[in-house]
Amino acid sequence: MIKIAILGVGTVGSSVVKILEENADVIKARCGKKIVPLIGVVKDLSKARDVNIPLTDDIKSVIERDDIDIYVELMGGVEGTYSIVKEILHKGKSVVTANKAMLAYHRYDLQKVLKNATMGFEASVAGGIPIIKALREGLSANHIKAIKGILNGTCNYILTKMMNDKGSFKDVLKEAQELGYAEADPTFDVGGFDAAHKLLILSSIAYGIDAKPEDILIEGIDNISSEDIFFAKEFDYSIKLLGIAKKQGSRVEMRVHPSLVPKDHMIAKVDGVMNGISLIGDFVGETMYYGAGAGGNATASAVVADLVDIAREAQSPMLGFKSAGSKLSLMPKDEVETKYYFRIKVKDEIGVLAKIALVMEKSQISIESFLQKTEVKKSASTTLFFATHHCKEANVQNALREIEKLEFVLIKPSMIRIED
Ligand SMILES: NC(=O)c1ccc[n+]([C@@H]2O[C@H](COP(=O)([O-])OP(=O)(O)OC[C@H]3O[C@@H](n4cnc5c(N)ncnc54)[C@H](OP(=O)(O)O)[C@@H]3O)[C@@H](O)[C@H]2O)c1
Structure with a gap:
């Protein structure tokens, strides 16, 4: 019998x-042992709960148990x-x-x-999808060329709704909050931070990169407008918040931001609150994983799978590498290269396009396609949309700063990266 304590019974x-x-019978059949929760720890013992195990609010006494x-x-x-957690691991107990x-x-x-302990964290990325197992075990024969993931169900729900139903970001967020898909304070999700935490975990396993959230590029979805949705539809893209990690020589680029993804790519078809992750290995090619990225039952399914692994005494190095393992380093944010889309609202007057094109040229940005949308009622202004060829992040940031200074530009220009 394996005896467990559950710290947090929410x-x-x-x-x-x-x-x-x-599922006690099937779990015992799969690992040969019964897994029994002896005690649960909560903050507030007076809360009504639907669980059948002894509870305490004294975490210290539980950690001291033998x-x-x-x-x-x-x-x-x-x-x-x-x-x-560190104290528990120090005692040689698994977490x-x-x-x-x-x-x-x-x-x-x-x-x-x-020490002799194991740390399981399958549930920390993409809820019920066994993505850590896939990366650490199933694809262990491969160098991982790229990870591209929809890792936050709240953002994916909002973006899917905006694409399909034409709502504004604010309205769709409010609806998501009413349905329980978004927190009362949604910053952590819509700001891209939750997805970034998950990308950092996956990148450690794939590349051995020890980066912190502040080291990587993180942008949320709160600036996505109905005009961006219009452009995406015109050019057959979906807009998705992607966590991206890519090996480029001896360096790895890591970023989280809204991305224009061609509609026919599998990841563009992951809609609503669902998560989807594409892992590309050098020998296996592209593999794709789809499922519920959050929710009590889906997440608990991954937690119990880790318990079963520990009960089986399965041995996988925590972060995938047995020794130092990796010589890869993180690519600085400014050096990332991709394709971009710009949205620029300007006064509708002669010479505007040429001046913007000049700024782009000076910043070594080459334009791939262009679209103009003039509002019939407010004809004094027009919105210009540009898609670029591959160029450097630093050049794009520079161009955006210069374009914002031009006297005919009405609001801060916005940009979305394109992921082909
Ligand atoms: N919910 C999901 O879909 C999901 C998905 C993936 C990962 N996760 C992760 O799973 C973890 C738990 O999430 P959750 O949604 O289950 O959270 P939750 O519903 O808020 O539950 C947290 C539990 O921990 C207890 N707790 C909090 N602080 C405590 C303290 N200092 N001492 C003792 N007990 C304490 C709470 O006690 P009370 O009940 O008395 O307040 C509650 O039982 C988080 O790390 C979260 O990021 C959650």
Whole structure:
């Protein structure tokens, strides 16, 4: 029998208890042992809950117990939780967690304190999709050329709705909040930070890159307008918030931002709250993973899979590499090269186009296509849309600053990166 303590019996924790209870027979058949939750830890004991295990609010006493084999951390939080998890690992006990925020900052610190213990974190990326297993085990024969993922269901729901139903970002966000798909404070999701945490975890496994969220390019979806949606439709693109990591020689570019993705690409078809991840290996080619990226049951499914692995005594290095393993480094944000789309609202007057083209030329940006949309009622202004060939991020940022200074430009120009 494997005895576990569940630190945090909220949305995911209570689903873990339910799975261990309802699927006890199949879980025992798969790992040869019964997995039994002895105790759960919560903050507020007076809350009504639908779980059948003893509960306490005294986490210290639970960590001090000698009869627990595995601790399941489902409280959330970063620094305080990191100290608790570190203390447990120091004692040689294994931990399973879904806590991507803690791992985004401390995955390498935690790896260092693993003695005979194991750390499972399948649930920290893309909920129920076994993406860490795929990357760490299934594709271990390959150099990973690229990871492209829709890693945040809230953003994907909002963007899908904006593409299909023409709502503004604000209106669709409000609707998502009413349906429970977005938090009351949505910044963490719509700002791209949640997706970035997950991309950092995947990139450690694929490339051995020890980067923190502040080291990589992160942009959210809050600036996407109905005009961007218009352009995307005109040119057969979908707009998706992508987490992208790509190996370029001895360096890896990592970024999270809204992307224009050709409609016929598989990832463009991942709609609503679902997650989808494309992993490209040098021998296997492209592989694609799809499923529920959040929710109590889907996330708990991944938590229990980690428990089964530990019960089986399956051995996989926590971050995929047995030794130092990787000599790759992170590419500076400014050096990333991709294709771009610009949206520029200007006074509708002679010479505007030539002046913008000049700025682009000086910034070494070559234009691939161009579209103009004039509003019939407000004909004093017009919106210009440009798609570029591949160019450097630093040049694009420079061009945007210069274009904003031009006297006929009415609002700050906006840009979306294109992912072919
Ligand atoms: N929900 C999802 O879909 C999802 C998906 C992927 C990953 N995750 C991750 O899974 C973790 C848990 O998420 P969740 O949605 O289950 O959160 P939740 O519903 O807010 O549950 C958190 C639980 O932890 C307890 N808790 C919080 N701080 C504590 C403390 N200092 N001491 C003792 N207990 C404490 C809470 O107690 P009370 O019940 O008394 O408040 C609650 O039972 C997070 O790291 C989250 O990022 C969640």
